[in-house]
Structures are given as C-alpha cells and as structure tokens.
Amino acid sequence: MRYKLQIFFILLLAPFLGMGLACAQWPPFSLDEMETLALQEEIWQAEADRISGQLLHLKESIGETRTATENSYQLISMIRKDAHQELLAYEQQHARLQDLVEASVEQKRASGDMIELVLANMLGDPIGQTFGKNATIKVYSLEEAGYRGYMAKVKLHNLKALRMVLAGDKVKSKGETTSAAARRTGAVLAINAGGFFAHEGNLVPLGATVIDGEIVDFSNITDLSFVGFNRSGQLVGGRIETKEQIMAMDVLHGASFLPTLLQGGKKQTIPPAWANTRHPRTLIGHFENDDLLFIVIDGRRKGWSTGVTLEEAQEKLLEFKVRDAYNLDGGGSSTFYYDGKVLNRPSDGAERRVVTNIVVLP
Numbered sequence: 001m002r003y004k005l006q007i008f009f010i011l012l013l014a015p016f017l018g019m020g021l022a023c024a025q026w027p028p029f030s031l032d033e034m035e036t037l038a039l040q041e042e043i044w045q046a047e048a049d050r051i052s053g054q055l056l057h058l059k060e061s062i063g064e065t066r067t068a069t070e071n072s073y074q075l076i077s078m079i080r081k082d083a084h085q086e087l088l089a090y091e092q093q094h095a096r097l098q099d100l101v102e103a104s105v106e107q108k109r110a111s112g113d114m115i116e117l118v119l120a121n122m123l124g125d126p127i128g129q130t131f132g133k134n135a136t137i138k139v140y141s142l143e144e145a146g147y148r149g150y151m152a153k154v155k156l157h158n159l160k161a162l163r164m165v166l167a168g169d170k171v172k173s174k175g176e177t178t179s180a181a182a183r184r185t186g187a188v189l190a191i192n193a194g195g196f197f198a199h200e201g202n203l204v205p206l207g208a209t210v211i212d213g214e215i216v217d218f219s220n221i222t223d224l225s226f227v228g229f230n231r232s233g234q235l236v237g238g239r240i241e242t243k244e245q246i247m248a249m250d251v252l253h254g255a256s257f258l259p260t261l262l263q264g265g266k267k268q269t270i271p272p273a274w275a276n277t278r279h280p281r282t283l284i285g286h287f288e289n290d291d292l293l294f295i296v297i298d299g300r301r302k303g304w305s306t307g308v309t310l311e312e313a314q315e316k317l318l319e320f321k322v323r324d325a326y327n328l329d330g331g332g333s334s335t336f337y338y339d340g341k342v343l344n345r346p347s348d349g350a351e352r353r354v355v356t357n358i359v360v361l362p
Contacts, residue, residue, distance in 0.1 A: 112155075112287075112289040112291065114321070115153075115287050115288065115289060115291070115320075115321050118319075118320065118321055119140060119153065119320065122144060122145055122319065122320070123140040123141065123142065123144045123145060123151070124140070124141075124144050126138040126139055126140055127139055127140065127141050128338055128339055130188050130189075130339070130362050132157075132161070132188070132361070132362030133157065133158070133362075134156070134157055134158040134160060134161030134360075134361050134362060135154055135155065135156050135157055135158070135161040135162075135360055135361070135362060136154070136155040136157070137152055137153070137154050137188065137189055137338075137360060137362070138152070138153045139151070139152050139153075139189075139338050139343075140152075140153070142295070142297065145316060147297045147298075147305065147308055147316075148297065148298040148304055148305035148344075148345070149281075149295060149296050149297035149298055149305070149336070149344060150295070150296055150336045150338070150343050150344055151293055151294065151295045151320075152189055152191075152293065152294045152295075152336075152338065152360075153287070153291055153292070153293055154189070154291060154292040154293070154294065154360055155291045155292075156233045156292070159231065159232075159233045159252070160361070161360055161361045161362075162229055162233060162253065162292075162358070162359075162360055162361075163185065163187075163253060163358070163359050163360075163361070164193060164209075164210070164211055164228070164229075164253030164254065164255060164356055164357070164358055164359075165181050165184075165185055165211075165356065165357055165358075165359055166205075166209070166211060166216070166355065166356055167181070167203070167353065167354065167355050167356070167357075171204065171205065171209070171216050171217050172199070172202040172203070172204050173202060173203060173355065174202065174203065174353065175196075175203045175352075175353025175354055175355055176353055176354065176355075176357070177335070177351040177352070177353055177354070178190050178191065178192050178335035178336075178337050178342070178351060178354065178357050179335070179337045179341075179342050179351060181357040181359060182337045182357070182359055185359050185361070186361060187337075187359035187360055187361050188338065188339055188360060188361065188362040189294070189337065189338050189339075189359070189360040190335075190337040190338075190357050190358065190359040190360070191282055191284070191294045191296055191328070191334075191335060191336055191337070191357065191358050192282055192328065192329055192333045192334060192335050192352075192354045192356070192357055192358075193255040193282075193328055193329065193354070193356040193357055193358045194206060194207065194209060194255025194256050194257055194328065194329060194355065194356045195207070195224075195255075195256060195257040195328075195329045196329070196354065196355040196356075197220075203353065203354075203355045204217070204355065205217050205255065205256070205355045205356060206220055206224060206256050206257065207219070207220060207221045207224040207226060207255070207256025207257075208221060208224075208226050208240060208243075208246060208254065208255075208256050209254065209255050209256065209355075209356060210228055210246060210251045210252070210253055210254040210255075211253060212252065212253070213231075213251070213252050215243055215246060215247075218243055221240060221241065221256065223258060223271070224239075224256045224257065224258050225237060225238060225239060225256065225257065225258045225259055225260045225326055225327075226238065226239070226240045226246065226254055226255075226256050227254060227255065227256070227257070227260075227284060227326040227328070228246075228249070228251040228252070228253055228254020228255070229251070229252055229253050229254070230249055230250045230251055230252060231250050231252050234286070234290060235284070235285065235286045235292065235324055235326075236249045236251065236254075237249075237254070237260065237324075237326055238260055238263065239260070253358075255328070255356045257326070257327060257328050257329050258271065258274070258327060259271055259274060259310070259326075259327055260325075260326055260327075261283070261285070261310060261313060261314050261317065261325040261326060261327055262285065262314060262317055262318070262322060262323065262324055262325040263324055264323060264324065265288075265318070265322075265323050265324075267314045267318075270310050270311060270314075274310055275309075275310070275311070276309050276311060277309060277310075278299055278306045278307035278308060278309055279299050279300065279307045279308075279330050279331055280296075280297060280298055280299035280300055280305075280307050280330050280331055280332070280334040280346075280347045281295070281296070281297045281299070281307065281308055281310075281313060281327065281330045281334060282294075282295070282296050282327075282328040282329060282330050282333065282334045282335075283295040283296075283297075283313060283317070283325055283326070283327060283328065284325065284326050284328055284358070285317060285322045285323070285324055285325030285326065286322065286323060286324055286325075287320070287321055287322055287323065288321050288322075288323050293320070293322060293325075294336070294358070296334045296335065296336035296344050297313075297334070297344075298334070298344050298345050298346075298347065299330075299331075299334075299347060300331070300332075300347035301345060301347055304345060305345075310327060313325075313327075329354065331347060332346060332347050332348040332352045333346075333352050333354050334346065334347070335351055335352070335354075
C-alpha cells in the first residue's frame with residue numbers, strides 16, 4: 001500500500017517536474033530579448049509619459065478655453081446690454097428729434113398760414129398764382145399797401161427752381177433784359193439782381209457774383225452787401241471781405257449791391273448817402289417761415305410813382321412778417337417779370353440791360 005502511494009505522488013508531480021526541467025533546459029527569453037523587452041518597456045513608458053503630458057496640457061488648454069469662453073460670454077452679454085441701452089437712448093433721442101421736427105413743421109405751417117392772412121389783409125387776393133412741381137408762386141399787387149409795384153411770395157419745392165443767371169452766361173457782356181433772361185431759361189418769374197458798371201464797352205458785375213456754386217467774379221466789394229441762396233435754398237448775405245466768407249456760407253447763387261435792410265427781423269443802418277431818398281427799388285428777402293419774397297416798386301415816373309425810401313421799405317417789410325431783406329440794384333434796372341410779361345413800369349420807359357437776373361422755374 002505504501003508503495004502504491006509513492007507511485008501516485010510521483011505521477012501527480014511528474015508534469016510539474018517535467019515543466020521545471022524544460023524551463024531549466026530551454027529558458028523562455030534570452031538575455032538579448034530581455035534587454036530588448038526592457039528597452040521597449042522604457043520606450044513605452046516614455047511614450048506613456050508623453051501622452052500623459054499632452055493630456056494634461058490639453059486639459060489645461062480646455063480649462064483656459066472654457067475660462068475664455070465664459071469671459072467672452074460675459075463680454076458679449078455686456079456689449080448686448082450696452083447696445084440695447086444705446087438703442088433705447090437712440091430711439092428716445094430720435095423720437096425727441098422727430099417731435100421737434102414735427103413741431104417745427106407745424107410751427108412753419110402755422111407761420112405760413114399767418115403770413116398768408118397778413119398778406120391777404122394788407123394786399124388782398126393774389127393777382128396771379130403758379131402751382132408748379134418746383135415752386136409755388138403767388139403774386140400780389142402792392143397798390144393796396146400804397147405803392148406801385150409787385151411782390152412775389154415763393155415756396156420752393158426743388159432747389160433747381162431758383163437760379164441766378166449772367167447775361168449771355170458771361171461775366172462781361174452787353175447785358176440782358178430781365179424778360180429775355182426769363183424766356184431763355186424757361187422761368188415763370190424773374191427780377192433783376194446785382195449792380196454793375198461799364199468797362200471797355202461791356203457791363204461788369206459789382207462785388208461778388210456766384211453762379212452754380214462758383215465765384216465767377218470778386219472785385220470792388222467795399223461798402224457792398226452780398227446776397228445769395230445757399231444749397232438749402234435759404235437766403236444768406238451781409239457784408240463780406242473774403243471769398244472764404246462766401247464759401248463758408250455754402251452759397252449756390254449770389255450777387256452784390258447795398259444795403260442790407262433787415263437781419264433777424266431787425267432794421268439795419270441805412271448809409272447816409274442812401275437815406276431818405278425815393279427811387280425805384282428791387283428788394284429780396286424771406287418771411288418768418290423761410291418762404292422767399294421778391295419785390296419791385298416803381299419810381300421816377302411823374303403821375304405814376306415817385307418810388308420808396310429804404311426806411312419806408314424796412315417798415316413795410318416788417319409789417320409783411322419778413323425776417324431778412326436786402327436791397328438789390330434799383331432805378332432803371334428794377335424789373336418784375338411774371339408769366340410771360342413785365343408787370344411793372346421801368347423808369348427808363350423800357351427794360352434796361354443788366355448783368356444778373358434771378359429767375360424761378362415753375
């Protein structure tokens with residue numbers, strides 16, 4: 001029995017003993033292979049460390065990106081909030097400006113209605129009216145106001161309706177009558193404009209003359225007043241000494257004579273040489289609502305009209321609710337043309353050739 005147990009244990013342990021002998025006889029890895037494995041392990045460890053570092057750096061970058069994104073969101077939120085507040089402020093300001101514009105328009109409309117009422121009470125109904133796409137023109141006789149002459153009230157709808165024209169479109173010329181200038185340009189209304197003098201057989205403008213925004217002549221400006229229209233169709237003028245002053249007023253058309261009669265609704269001083277003398281007059285100005293007026297009063301015609309003094313003109317213009325006004329070339333030059341004919345009676349018995357005319361297209 002004992003012998004059988006020994007044989008059983010020997011058989012039981014035999015596989016393990018065989019495996020041990022085999023391992024002892026043939027080792028699973030050689031020395032070189034062990035070194036190679038060790039080297040590969042080092043390489044793998046280094047690669048693992050590198051990847052770990054990259055992962056750590058990526059994690060840090062993700063954190064920084066998240067922080068930057070959060071900051072960006074905060075900044076965008078602040079910008080949106082500021083933009084919203086600015087938009088609200090703009091809308092409020094725009095609304096206020098719109099209210100002011102509407103109030104101004106309403107004020108001008110009311111002022112215009114008042115002026116129409118004043119003129120109707122002082123002059124009666126218009127003797128002629130033109131309702132054009134460029135301008136609305138109403139012409140009144142001044143007889144009811146005690147003068148032989150005419151006034152045109154002009155509301156511009158288009159700045160192109162208003163022009164200053166040189167005789168023959170030249171600075172130096174033989175001159176051109178007001179009616180000829182009107183017919184040549186297709187105007188429905190025209191009056192003579194700036195002063196002039198004779199030089200070497202030609203007529204030359206006095207002072208400063210502006211045509212289509214260009215200063216075409218600038219000389220002998222001493223003691224003269226300049227009057228013109230800016231690019232908004234508003235009447236501008238006064239005493240000038242330099243071309244830069246004209247440019248600063250953004251003048252589109254203008255001419256020179258004297259004196260200035262009203263500025264801002266206030267009488268201006270009449271030069272002694274011009275004071276209290278009666279002559280035919282050509283006047284230009286604008287009402288309190290910015291509508292323009294053109295006036296020609298006859299004179300030097302016995303039994304018809306002796307003319308008007310500039311002081312009387314100032315008083316009458318204020319009664320008409322005129323804010324700014326200027327005296328243009330008068331005497332034999334004074335001519336009022338409307339709807340195809342000359343309405344007034346020029347003191348020379350016929351139209352005089354002049355160098356500049358103001359025309360209004362319908």
